[in-house]
Amino acid sequence: MKHDTITKATQTVSGTVHTNRHHDSAEKHVTGGAEYCDDIGEPRGTLHAYLGVSSVAHGLIKSMDLSAVLAAPGVAGVLTAEDIPGVNDISPTGLKDEPVFPKEKTEFHGQPLFAVVAESRNAARRAAELAEIDYEVLPHALDPLEAQEAGHPFVTAPLKLERGEIEQGFSGADHRIKGQIKIGGQDHMYLEGQIAFAIPGEDDDVVVHCSTQHPSEAQHMVAHVLGVPSNAVTVNVRRMGGGFGGKESQMNLFAAVAAVAAKKWNCPVKIRPDRDQDMTATGKRHDFVVDYDVAFDECGHIQAVDGIFSARCGYSADLSGPVTDRALFHADNAYFYPNVRLRSQPMKTNTVSNTAFRGFGGPQGVVAAERMIEEIAYALGKDPLEVRKANFYGSAEDGRTLTPYHQEVEDNILPRLISELEETAEYQARRKAILTFNKTSTVIKKGIALTPVKFGISFTATWYNQAGALIHIYNDGSIHLNHGGTEMGQGLNTKVAQVVADALQVDFERIKITKTTTEKVPNTSATAASSGTDLNGMAALDAAEQLKARLTDFAAEHWSVEPETVIFRNNMVQVGQEVVSFSDLVRKAYMARVHLSAAGFYKTPKIHWDRSAGKGRPFFYYAYGASCSEVSVDTLTGEYRVERTDILHDVGKSLNPVLDKGQVEGAFIQGMGWLTTEELWWDKAGRLRTHAPSTYKIPLASDRPRVFNVSLADWSENRELTIKRSKAVGEPPFMLGVSVFEALSMAVASVADYRECPRLDAPATPERVLLAVERLKAGG
Incomplete structure (x- = not known):
């Protein structure tokens, strides 16, 4: 086959970049074949957790009697702040202001105070309502203006941006208008709610399947709450039924509760709040x-x-x-x-x-x-x-x-x-x-x-502008792709796979897209800030180019040609005047002990703040x-x-x-x-x-x-x-x-x-x- 024939045939490679391709899970979505966290088969003995929450917006917790909860049918036990083996905090910014369960004071209506662990979700949900909690009710403020009038503090340091001469600009203008606008918040209303499923392992190990946009943060938070190193915690995410930011940090609570319960009772534990509790216990867009x-x-x-x-x-x-x-x-x-x-x-x-x-x-x-x-x-x-x-x-x-x-x-x-x-x-x-x-x-x-x-x-946050990816080429020519981004319906996996298919000039169908897991790509950033494809696509491209370079060097040496004459096109590779299939080249490279796995990395340039x-x-x-x-x-x-x-x-x-x-x-x-x-x-x-x-x-x-x-x-x-x-x-x-x-x-x-x-x-x-x-x- 001549070189120009291969070049022309490039157009037949399926699924490369700058082309329309349906979402890799589209058919699974519409037929019900897509597996979400709640679809994972539950091992025998799986327990279910449900949150017991505050009934006041602000108050001191004078007493909390959970005896009726513990006596309810099917209840295995409860978790409170006293049951946290590590640090009772899941603050994503490290300010230590967000306990898993508070000890002394509740600060919003619906705040989780404890968790019931039972043989079924229904049993846990019903039992959670039996708690008898005595509060000393304190004044509360619900919106920014009320909070200002009440003298509430800032939750974090404010920011000021300034440029030019503000007073001069006002004094020299023809017109000036002052006004105020109130902008409401918004609930994420994802189709799949918050959910976590923890399976304990030996020693400190625990595997957590959850619907999170930030697996590495969930891993860190679970380890933090359990008091174990991060290497003991594995977080897996195959897909989410929507996220929109609501699963960037808010999943930490559910992952931590499931993991603590799983280790305490040494059995799998799942927690899935109903829609009402999901909406009252998790945060929203800021008003x-x-x-x-x-x-x-x-x-x-x-x-x-x-x-x-x-x-x-x-x-x-x-x-x-x-x-x-x-x-x-x-x-x-x-x-x-x-x-x-x-x-x-x-x-x-x-x-x-x-x-x-x-x-x-x-x-x-x-x-x-x-x-x-x-x-x-x-x-x-x-x-x-x-x-x-x-x-x-x-x-x-x-x-x-x-x-x-x-x-x-x-x-x-x-x-x-x-x-x-x-x-x-x-x-x-x-x-x-x-x-x-x-x-x-x-x-x-x-x-x-x-x-x-x-x-x-x-x-x-400049340090979040980094990503990793891992690509394996197996000796039959099939490709395994993993990266640090999470798929929540936006098509991230499809795009990243298209990038890899284009780089290696193979069909999209040759690439297996696998779940996001902290076992393969460490220290990942949240799939947020519209950066999922930018970061993970570049990291995957880096890994693909490493592999392509190794295969090119091997082919040039094996066939005694210059590396510039090794051209990847349409599932084939031209090596000088000879053409071999991609699979054959991979098989020969494997036999020659060429490393067919690569970890890619990318960090965004030019930015500083x-x-x-x-x-x-x-x-x-x-x-x-x-x-x-x-x-x-x-x-x-x-x-x-x-x-x-x-x-x-x-x-x-x-x-x-x-x-x-x-x-x-x-x-x-x-x-x-x-x-x-x-x-x-x-x-x-x-x-x-x-x-x-x-x-x-x-x-x-x-x-x-x-x-x-x-x-x-x-x-x-x-x-x-x-x-x-x-x-x-x-x-x-x-x-x-x-x-x-x-x-x-x-x-x-x-x-x-x-x-x-x-x-x-x-x-x-x-x-x-x-x-x-x-x-x-x-x-x-």
Whole structure:
């Protein structure tokens, strides 16, 4: 076979990069064949745990009588703080403020106080209700403003970002507006809830199967609680039924309880809370109250911004520090602020400890930025899109590239992206038609908005920007792939396998994707911050290239040719003038004692961050996007529907366009739900009342836009050397849902002839929309 024939045949290799390929588990998902943690066969003697929780929001535990619990049918025993053999703490940041079980004080309604271990889950669940606990009830504060009034402390150190001359910027401006926006939280509402299944081994050993985005952290926490070294704990994750950040640190509790019980009773133990307890005992997206002060000129150019971002963090720090930091990082969204001061206030509250959620504080920052744009537009009688364009980041020549955290925006493609979407979505013509419609329609009002997204990619905790991978080639030519990322439905395993298939020029089907396990790749980072493919793809590529180099060297020596003449193509390898199959080459290499296993590693270059100074380059690059949404609002009821959404999103040079498009679609709907229907509500006693699908409304299929057009910016290519020049896609498109929120605002503003910003709080439920309409009708 000639060399050019092999090159042409490259096109027939299945599943390589930059091509559509369905999710590797897609058929298993829809047929029920995908195995999740709860599907693992239970060995004989498996026990089941269930949590007993606090019935007050804040109180001293005077006594806890568990005798009725222990006497209940099927109960093997209980776990309390006294049963923790190691350290009673599962704080992911090491602040020692998050016990597995508290000893003296409960700090939120629903806080786990003990665990029942029984022969069945039902027996454990029923027995947990029999505990008799006496409390001395203490005052509680549920939201950031209440916490401030009560003098509650910050759960972690606040951050300040500052650049320019803030006072000078305000004093020299034509206009200045102060306002406040309340931005609600969000429940993760994954299909598969929290679950852990621990199997004890000999000596200190324990194997934990759990639904976690961060196996290495779960491993560390279990070891910490058991008082054993990390090498005694193995954590396995084949797949999750959704995570969205809710399984980054919140799984620690369940993994620790299962492991402690498994070692105490020396038998397998599973813990799976029901949906109500899952929602009350685990953290959510942070609620924010943002106070903003913005100055601008007659043309709508922003002169100065001062913002205070107060967050409901819950009773412990969890990940609130980096979440509130990232809210500040994205409080500029796509806009250059000449003079700026941004401050975070991570407030301690008597609620469940809030945690990571898709976007990690970034969406809250973006909403605040868009509210200020909206304020300027209504104050000046301009189209908000005109104001957005006027404030976009510019070029080094015009001095409009420096962010509030002093990173240069060097890869801004928003002007082209916005221009294309504005044309394809027919924004100007539709806005004109909507303005005409609203003049004559007395009940139904319409709105349209086109909003941008600029989202930084990398963990702001710099040390998390690393990944490992392990690849084995067996002597029959089959390939075993393992990496440190976790699969939660986003298609990470598929993409990484495509990278390996492309590097070795073999069919995708040759590669076996295996569970994530701490036994194979140590010290992994969480699959979060949209970094899963960026990090693990590069680590897998490193391992594949090591193997390819060894096989190349072997082939060159074996056939006495120059290494440059060894070419891998289409499951074959050309060695000089000879062609052998990939499998034959592997078999010969094995016989020659060539090492056919490689550990790959990658760390993100260029990034650095000095938090104390508020300066650095926390992000490797930015991902961009834009969405245009049109809504219709019934001003008599506040009900509304999304008529049409057009999206153009930047994923760089896509590894798998069909998977990326699916991520964009899903993120938009989830972001829209956060800003419209998903409302968290606590009563005065501190009880979460929206604790089940019956009371917490996620978007339904009927809530999606009637017309939904989603496109990828196929002309984009990452300027940085990322995996095959692609860009992250997990979090950035979440913020595209802001276009619906802004379109609702325009529809409401029409009742007062667009003279005033409606100042809708999020989520913009029909009730809030109706109240805003009535307020404007009444004159403000």
